[in-house]
Amino acid sequence: MIKAQEIAVDGRPALLTVPTEVPVRAGVVALHGSSSSSFEQPIFEHLAATLAPLGIAVLAFERAPWPYDDVDIPYAVQASGAVAAYQELKLHYDVPVGFWGVSQGTWVAALAAQQLPETAFLLLLGCAGVSPAEQMRHATELSVRRAGYGDEAVAGALEIRDAVAELLRGKARGEVARDSAERVAVDELLQRRSGEPWFDLAGIPVDLGDELPVWHEIDFASEPLYATVKCPVLLMHGEDEANLPVPETLEVWRRAAAASGNTAVESVRIPGVGHWPGTPDRSVEGISEDYTAILRDWFTR
Numbered sequence: 001m002i003k004a005q006e007i008a009v010d011g012r013p014a015l016l017t018v019p020t021e022v023p024v025r026a027g028v029v030a031l032h033g034s035s036s037s038s039f040e041q042p043i044f045e046h047l048a049a050t051l052a053p054l055g056i057a058v059l060a061f062e063r064a065p066w067p068y069d070d071v072d073i074p075y076a077v078q079a080s081g082a083v084a085a086y087q088e089l090k091l092h093y094d095v096p097v098g099f100w101g102v103s104q105g106t107w108v109a110a111l112a113a114q115q116l117p118e119t120a121f122l123l124l125l126g127c128a129g130v131s132p133a134e135q136m137r138h139a140t141e142l143s144v145r146r147a148g149y150g151d152e153a154v155a156g157a158l159e160i161r162d163a164v165a166e167l168l169r170g171k172a173r174g175e176v177a178r179d180s181a182e183r184v185a186v187d188e189l190l191q192r193r194s195g196e197p198w199f200d201l202a203g204i205p206v207d208l209g210d211e212l213p214v215w216h217e218i219d220f221a222s223e224p225l226y227a228t229v230k231c232p233v234l235l236m237h238g239e240d241e242a243n244l245p246v247p248e249t250l251e252v253w254r255r256a257a258a259a260s261g262n263t264a265v266e267s268v269r270i271p272g273v274g275h276w277p278g279t280p281d282r283s284v285e286g287i288s289e290d291y292t293a294i295l296r297d298w299f300t301r
Contacts, residue, residue: 031105129252
Protein backbone atom coordinates (compact mmCIF):
# COMPACT_ATOMS: atom_id res chain seq x y z
CA MET A 1 0.00 0.00 0.00
CA ILE A 2 1.05 3.59 -0.63
CA LYS A 3 -0.13 7.06 0.30
CA ALA A 4 0.28 10.42 -1.41
CA GLN A 5 0.65 13.74 0.39
CA GLU A 6 0.46 17.17 -1.21
CA ILE A 7 3.40 19.34 -0.17
CA ALA A 8 5.19 22.33 -1.70
CA VAL A 9 8.53 22.84 -3.42
CA ASP A 10 9.55 26.51 -3.55
CA GLY A 11 5.90 27.42 -3.00
CA ARG A 12 4.65 25.31 -5.91
CA PRO A 13 2.47 22.20 -5.59
CA ALA A 14 4.13 18.83 -5.28
CA LEU A 15 3.11 15.27 -4.50
CA LEU A 16 5.11 13.00 -2.22
CA THR A 17 4.18 9.30 -2.50
CA VAL A 18 5.46 6.89 0.14
CA PRO A 19 4.89 3.29 1.26
CA THR A 20 2.61 2.49 4.18
CA GLU A 21 3.73 -1.07 4.93
CA VAL A 22 7.51 -0.89 4.60
CA PRO A 23 10.06 1.72 5.72
CA VAL A 24 11.24 4.41 3.31
CA ARG A 25 14.76 3.39 2.31
CA ALA A 26 15.44 5.75 -0.60
CA GLY A 27 13.92 8.64 -2.50
CA VAL A 28 13.45 9.69 -6.11
CA VAL A 29 12.77 13.16 -7.51
CA ALA A 30 10.88 12.99 -10.83
CA LEU A 31 11.96 15.44 -13.54
CA HIS A 32 9.88 16.64 -16.47
CA GLY A 33 10.12 16.21 -20.20
CA SER A 34 9.73 19.34 -22.32
CA SER A 35 6.01 18.94 -22.98
CA SER A 36 4.55 19.39 -19.48
CA SER A 37 5.47 21.26 -16.30
CA SER A 38 2.75 19.61 -14.22
CA PHE A 39 3.40 17.52 -11.12
CA GLU A 40 0.41 15.41 -12.14
CA GLN A 41 1.11 13.38 -15.26
CA PRO A 42 0.83 9.68 -16.14
CA ILE A 43 4.55 8.94 -16.23
CA PHE A 44 4.97 10.36 -12.69
CA GLU A 45 1.91 8.50 -11.43
CA HIS A 46 3.31 5.26 -12.82
CA LEU A 47 6.72 5.92 -11.26
CA ALA A 48 5.18 6.45 -7.83
CA ALA A 49 2.88 3.43 -8.09
CA THR A 50 5.82 1.23 -9.13
CA LEU A 51 8.47 2.38 -6.67
CA ALA A 52 6.65 3.41 -3.50
CA PRO A 53 5.62 -0.17 -2.59
CA LEU A 54 9.32 -1.05 -2.72
CA GLY A 55 10.16 1.50 -0.03
CA ILE A 56 11.06 4.35 -2.39
CA ALA A 57 9.58 7.80 -1.71
CA VAL A 58 8.74 9.55 -4.99
CA LEU A 59 8.47 13.34 -5.20
CA ALA A 60 6.89 15.00 -8.25
CA PHE A 61 6.71 18.80 -8.31
CA GLU A 62 5.32 21.61 -10.42
CA ARG A 63 8.09 23.05 -12.58
CA ALA A 64 8.62 26.79 -12.16
CA PRO A 65 6.98 28.84 -14.92
CA TRP A 66 9.15 30.64 -17.47
CA PRO A 67 7.81 34.09 -18.40
CA TYR A 68 9.22 34.14 -21.92
CA ASP A 69 8.01 32.52 -25.12
CA ASP A 70 11.21 30.56 -25.65
CA VAL A 71 11.78 27.10 -27.13
CA ASP A 72 12.57 25.63 -23.71
CA ILE A 73 12.97 26.64 -20.09
CA PRO A 74 16.74 27.03 -19.54
CA TYR A 75 18.21 23.86 -18.10
CA ALA A 76 19.94 25.77 -15.30
CA VAL A 77 16.56 27.13 -14.19
CA GLN A 78 15.09 23.63 -14.25
CA ALA A 79 18.07 22.23 -12.36
CA SER A 80 17.60 24.76 -9.55
CA GLY A 81 14.05 23.45 -9.15
CA ALA A 82 15.35 19.88 -9.11
CA VAL A 83 17.84 20.77 -6.38
CA ALA A 84 15.06 22.40 -4.31
CA ALA A 85 12.92 19.26 -4.69
CA TYR A 86 15.85 17.07 -3.65
CA GLN A 87 16.38 19.15 -0.53
CA GLU A 88 12.67 19.07 0.29
CA LEU A 89 12.59 15.28 0.02
CA LYS A 90 15.65 15.01 2.26
CA LEU A 91 13.85 17.09 4.88
CA HIS A 92 11.07 14.50 4.97
CA TYR A 93 13.28 11.40 4.83
CA ASP A 94 16.99 11.21 5.59
CA VAL A 95 17.67 8.50 3.02
CA PRO A 96 19.72 8.26 -0.20
CA VAL A 97 17.98 10.32 -2.90
CA GLY A 98 18.44 10.25 -6.66
CA PHE A 99 16.76 11.61 -9.77
CA TRP A 100 14.55 10.05 -12.41
CA GLY A 101 14.26 12.07 -15.60
CA VAL A 102 12.54 11.62 -18.94
CA SER A 103 13.76 13.09 -22.26
CA GLN A 104 14.79 16.71 -21.57
CA GLY A 105 14.65 15.91 -17.87
CA THR A 106 17.65 13.62 -18.24
CA TRP A 107 19.92 16.61 -18.92
CA VAL A 108 18.36 18.39 -15.93
CA ALA A 109 18.95 15.33 -13.74
CA ALA A 110 22.65 15.29 -14.63
CA LEU A 111 22.93 19.03 -13.96
CA ALA A 112 21.28 18.62 -10.57
CA ALA A 113 23.62 15.73 -9.74
CA GLN A 114 26.55 17.94 -10.69
CA GLN A 115 25.40 20.42 -8.02
CA LEU A 116 24.66 17.68 -5.47
CA PRO A 117 27.66 15.32 -5.18
CA GLU A 118 25.68 13.21 -2.70
CA THR A 119 23.13 12.25 -5.38
CA ALA A 120 22.55 8.53 -4.97
CA PHE A 121 21.67 7.57 -8.56
CA LEU A 122 20.26 8.70 -11.90
CA LEU A 123 17.49 6.85 -13.73
CA LEU A 124 17.42 8.32 -17.25
CA LEU A 125 14.61 7.48 -19.67
CA GLY A 126 15.15 8.60 -23.27
CA CYS A 127 18.50 10.26 -22.57
CA ALA A 128 20.37 11.92 -25.46
CA GLY A 129 24.14 12.12 -25.74
CA VAL A 130 24.04 14.68 -28.55
CA SER A 131 22.97 18.33 -28.45
CA PRO A 132 19.26 19.26 -28.71
CA ALA A 133 19.87 20.56 -32.24
CA GLU A 134 21.50 17.27 -33.27
CA GLN A 135 18.74 15.32 -31.55
CA MET A 136 16.03 17.15 -33.51
CA ARG A 137 18.01 16.72 -36.73
CA HIS A 138 18.14 12.96 -36.14
CA ALA A 139 14.43 12.82 -35.30
CA THR A 140 13.56 14.77 -38.46
CA GLU A 141 15.59 12.52 -40.74
CA LEU A 142 14.10 9.37 -39.25
CA SER A 143 10.57 10.76 -39.38
CA VAL A 144 10.89 11.56 -43.09
CA ARG A 145 12.43 8.17 -43.92
CA ARG A 146 9.83 6.26 -41.91
CA ALA A 147 7.12 8.06 -43.87
CA GLY A 148 8.52 6.47 -47.02
CA TYR A 149 10.45 9.39 -48.51
CA GLY A 150 13.93 9.14 -49.96
CA ASP A 151 17.20 11.04 -49.83
CA GLU A 152 15.93 14.13 -51.65
CA ALA A 153 13.13 14.68 -49.16
CA VAL A 154 15.48 14.04 -46.25
CA ALA A 155 17.92 16.62 -47.61
CA GLY A 156 15.10 19.15 -47.99
CA ALA A 157 13.81 18.62 -44.47
CA LEU A 158 17.30 18.88 -42.99
CA GLU A 159 17.96 22.04 -44.99
CA ILE A 160 14.96 23.59 -43.24
CA ARG A 161 16.04 22.32 -39.84
CA ASP A 162 19.60 23.60 -40.26
CA ALA A 163 18.53 27.00 -41.59
CA VAL A 164 16.10 27.63 -38.74
CA ALA A 165 18.62 26.38 -36.17
CA GLU A 166 21.22 28.83 -37.47
CA LEU A 167 18.65 31.62 -37.34
CA LEU A 168 17.88 30.79 -33.70
CA ARG A 169 21.57 30.80 -32.88
CA GLY A 170 21.72 34.33 -34.27
CA LYS A 171 18.65 35.28 -32.24
CA ALA A 172 20.35 34.07 -29.05
CA ARG A 173 23.28 36.37 -29.89
CA GLY A 174 20.92 39.27 -30.55
CA GLU A 175 21.87 39.45 -34.21
CA VAL A 176 18.61 38.68 -36.05
CA ALA A 177 16.03 41.35 -36.87
CA ARG A 178 12.63 40.65 -38.48
CA ASP A 179 13.78 42.26 -41.75
CA SER A 180 17.35 40.99 -41.73
CA ALA A 181 18.75 39.25 -44.79
CA GLU A 182 19.14 36.02 -42.80
CA ARG A 183 15.51 36.07 -41.66
CA VAL A 184 14.20 36.92 -45.12
CA ALA A 185 16.18 34.05 -46.66
CA VAL A 186 14.76 31.53 -44.18
CA ASP A 187 11.20 32.83 -44.65
CA GLU A 188 11.61 32.42 -48.40
CA LEU A 189 12.95 28.89 -47.94
CA LEU A 190 9.94 27.93 -45.83
CA GLN A 191 7.50 29.38 -48.32
CA ARG A 192 9.24 27.61 -51.19
CA ARG A 193 9.25 24.25 -49.43
CA SER A 194 5.81 24.51 -47.80
CA GLY A 195 4.09 22.73 -50.69
CA GLU A 196 6.24 19.61 -50.37
CA PRO A 197 4.30 16.56 -49.13
CA TRP A 198 6.93 15.95 -46.44
CA PHE A 199 7.07 19.55 -45.19
CA ASP A 200 5.17 18.99 -41.92
CA LEU A 201 7.60 16.22 -40.97
CA ALA A 202 10.36 18.82 -40.61
CA GLY A 203 8.52 20.10 -37.53
CA ILE A 204 8.88 23.77 -38.49
CA PRO A 205 5.89 26.08 -39.18
CA VAL A 206 5.62 27.98 -42.45
CA ASP A 207 5.40 31.27 -40.55
CA LEU A 208 7.97 31.72 -37.79
CA GLY A 209 6.12 34.75 -36.46
CA ASP A 210 7.25 38.30 -35.80
CA GLU A 211 9.39 37.49 -32.79
CA LEU A 212 11.66 34.46 -32.88
CA PRO A 213 11.94 32.49 -29.65
CA VAL A 214 15.27 31.89 -27.92
CA TRP A 215 16.51 28.31 -27.84
CA HIS A 216 18.87 28.54 -24.89
CA GLU A 217 20.24 25.02 -25.08
CA ILE A 218 20.37 24.51 -28.84
CA ASP A 219 24.03 23.39 -28.77
CA PHE A 220 24.13 22.07 -25.21
CA ALA A 221 27.20 19.86 -24.76
CA SER A 222 26.14 16.59 -23.17
CA GLU A 223 29.45 14.77 -22.85
CA PRO A 224 31.27 17.22 -20.54
CA LEU A 225 28.25 17.20 -18.24
CA TYR A 226 27.98 13.42 -18.16
CA ALA A 227 31.68 13.21 -17.35
CA THR A 228 30.92 14.92 -14.03
CA VAL A 229 28.46 12.20 -12.95
CA LYS A 230 29.95 9.89 -10.33
CA CYS A 231 26.83 8.05 -9.07
CA PRO A 232 25.23 4.88 -10.50
CA VAL A 233 23.33 5.54 -13.75
CA LEU A 234 20.66 3.50 -15.50
CA LEU A 235 20.08 4.47 -19.15
CA MET A 236 16.71 3.31 -20.49
CA HIS A 237 15.83 3.54 -24.20
CA GLY A 238 12.97 2.07 -26.17
CA GLU A 239 14.00 -0.49 -28.78
CA ASP A 240 12.19 1.65 -31.35
CA GLU A 241 13.63 4.97 -30.15
CA ALA A 242 13.22 7.49 -32.98
CA ASN A 243 13.83 10.82 -31.22
CA LEU A 244 17.55 10.41 -30.65
CA PRO A 245 20.54 8.32 -31.80
CA VAL A 246 20.95 5.61 -29.17
CA PRO A 247 24.32 4.17 -30.34
CA GLU A 248 25.91 7.63 -30.33
CA THR A 249 24.40 8.35 -26.91
CA LEU A 250 25.79 5.16 -25.41
CA GLU A 251 29.22 5.89 -26.87
CA VAL A 252 29.13 9.38 -25.33
CA TRP A 253 28.28 7.87 -21.95
CA ARG A 254 31.06 5.26 -22.36
CA ARG A 255 33.63 8.01 -22.90
CA ALA A 256 32.18 10.17 -20.13
CA ALA A 257 32.21 7.28 -17.67
CA ALA A 258 35.81 6.46 -18.59
CA ALA A 259 36.79 10.08 -18.00
CA SER A 260 35.07 10.24 -14.61
CA GLY A 261 35.97 6.73 -13.49
CA ASN A 262 32.31 5.86 -13.07
CA THR A 263 32.02 2.08 -13.36
CA ALA A 264 28.30 1.99 -12.53
CA VAL A 265 26.70 3.11 -15.81
CA GLU A 266 24.26 0.57 -17.22
CA SER A 267 22.08 0.56 -20.33
CA VAL A 268 18.88 -1.34 -21.09
CA ARG A 269 16.51 -1.37 -24.05
CA ILE A 270 12.75 -1.54 -23.50
CA PRO A 271 11.06 -3.94 -25.95
CA GLY A 272 8.20 -2.76 -28.13
CA VAL A 273 8.31 0.97 -27.38
CA GLY A 274 9.90 4.14 -28.70
CA HIS A 275 10.70 7.39 -26.90
CA TRP A 276 7.58 7.02 -24.75
CA PRO A 277 7.59 3.75 -22.76
CA GLY A 278 4.04 2.75 -23.65
CA THR A 279 1.07 3.18 -25.96
CA PRO A 280 0.57 6.34 -28.07
CA ASP A 281 -2.26 7.59 -25.82
CA ARG A 282 0.33 8.04 -23.06
CA SER A 283 -1.98 6.58 -20.44
CA VAL A 284 -0.83 5.02 -17.19
CA GLU A 285 -2.52 1.78 -18.22
CA GLY A 286 -0.57 1.67 -21.48
CA ILE A 287 2.88 1.93 -19.94
CA SER A 288 5.07 -1.04 -20.81
CA GLU A 289 5.26 -3.93 -18.36
CA ASP A 290 8.86 -4.40 -19.45
CA TYR A 291 9.68 -0.84 -18.42
CA THR A 292 7.90 -1.41 -15.10
CA ALA A 293 9.94 -4.57 -14.53
CA ILE A 294 13.19 -2.74 -15.30
CA LEU A 295 12.45 -0.19 -12.58
CA ARG A 296 11.45 -2.83 -10.05
CA ASP A 297 14.46 -5.02 -10.80
CA TRP A 298 16.90 -2.14 -10.42
CA PHE A 299 15.61 -1.34 -6.90
CA THR A 300 15.25 -4.92 -5.68
CA ARG A 301 18.45 -6.61 -6.80
